[in-house]
Amino acid sequence: MKNKKVLIAIITIIVILVVGLVIFILTRPEKPIKEDYTGEKFTLDAAYYNKGEYLEKDKDEVLKLLEDKASFLLFTHNDYCTMPIPSDTIFQKTMDKYDIDVIKLSFAEFKETPLYDTVKLAPSFILIENGEIKSYLRADKDEDYDRYQKEANFESWLNSYVNLTK
Amino acid sequence: MKRNVISVVIITLLVIGLGISVFFNLMPTETKKEELPTLPKPELAEGLRGKQFGIDKNIDETTIDKYLNRPDSVYRDMRMLKDPGNYEAIGGDSYLSGFIKGFEVVPYPLLVNVSGLPEEVGDSYTGKTLYTEKDGKYTPNYEESLSILEYYFPKDKNIFLICGGGGYAGMTKNMLISLGWDEDKLYNIGGYWYYEGDNKVQVKREKDGKDVYDFYKVIYHDIDFDNLTEISDEE
The missing domain is CATH 1.20.5 (Single alpha-helices involved in coiled-coils or other helix-helix interfaces)
Structure with missing residues (x-):
């Protein structure tokens, strides 16, 4: 009788452990997303918490924003013989989710802004706080590759720097 | 005496x-003879540039000046002079606005059908091509297709490829490797858009408030398809 109780207890513990293990395996994240910034987040200018759209601007408009010490997000893209990189659609999903507008500037125009002193390659997604670059995605860095290609990685990176809601 | x-x-x-x-x-x-410096073996750049475009890590827009004018190499720019695609729709320029001295233009869209461009751009060149690509397989459209490729891209030379952003150059590299070229001799050095070296040849200039293009400066390789022997489907 006593042995039977011990046996039942052991089986119960094993079942609990197995169930726990299965739940853990099924619910664990596929791959931990690296957040490389743990400092204080910044808030965009209120106008950019809006519709989740790309706003086409020219270099003069962007220069004015920099001069006015605005806080905004900027996507600069390359053109001509490039293959379509789905990065703008990846970014769009996060923009839609939080209704955040992003300024879009062609790389040709971008090269005529002081931002080009820092960001030499397109496409790039640039975070600008008070007219200064806070961070940006680099097309020549492995650590940024998933941020260009995977919605969750991009959102995580953006969320580590920017308050995604007002 | x-x-x-x-x-x-x-x-x-x-x-x-x-x-x-x-x-x-x-x-x-x-x-x-002056000894030529040894070329670094082709190696993919990090990130999007290497993974998406196949741009080289060691020889790119920032270092190509050191490797120009080599007798053991050829230099090819894969753009069209005026691409029919509407690149203005994505803020770009459909015209070849400049190039690096020493690079000769062999437009990629004349080599093989171009696919996968952004929707806004629409179709690029849709005329005759040397090859047709389907599912990564390249089929010649003309009896002379391979000879023409071998002429433009000699197998015994190092081949430096460039275009506007690195895309056409990467596609050319993939095509040549697929057709049997030695990948250790192929370098996608990236895009002219990112070049800031000392060998720029400006093609685009402004005249009376309008953009004009001095295409006479470009060494351009056209392909006269009407003089080639088409391979019929029945063969």
Whole structure:
């Protein structure tokens, strides 16, 4: 009788452990997303918490924003013989989710802004706080590759720097 | 006395002749060739540039100036002079606005059908091409297709490829590797858009408030498809 109780207890513990293990395996994240910034987040200018759209601007408009010490997000893209990189659609999903507008500037125009002193390659997604670059995605860095290609990685990176809601 | 003078003259001439002979034999027959620096083996750049476009890590827009004018290499720019795609729709320029000195233009859209461009751009060139690509397989459309490729991209040379952003150059590299070229001789050095070296040749300029293009500066390789022998589907 006593042995039977011990046996039942052991089986119960094993079942609990197995169930726990299965739940853990099924619910664990596929791959931990690296957040490389743990400092204080910044808030965009209120106008950019809006519709989740790309706003086409020219270099003069962007220069004015920099001069006015605005806080905004900027996507600069390359053109001509490039293959379509789905990065703008990846970014769009996060923009839609939080209704955040992003300024879009062609790389040709971008090269005529002081931002080009820092960001030499397109496409790039640039975070600008008070007219200064806070961070940006680099097309020549492995650590940024998933941020260009995977919605969750991009959102995580953006969320580590920017308050995604007002 | 006369015989002695003749002997001295003959001996003197012989000595001079010998001296000249020794001098010229010791001289190299041609000016010593300057040793070419060894090229780094092709290696993909990090991130999007390497993974998406196949742009090289060591020889790119920032370093190509060191590798120009090599007799063991050819330099090819894969853009069209005026691409029919509406690149203005994505803020770009459909015209070839400049190039790096030494690069000759062999437009990628004449080599093979272009697919996968952004929707806004629409169709690029849709005319005749040397090859048709489907599911990564390249099928020649003309009997001369391979010979033309081998002429533009000699297999015994290093081949440096560039375009506007690195895309056409990457596609060309993939095509050549697929058709049997040695990938250790193929370098996608990226895009002219990112070049800031000392060998820029400006094609685009402004005249009376309008953009004009000095295409006469470009060494451009056209393909006269009407003179080629088409491979029919039945063959």
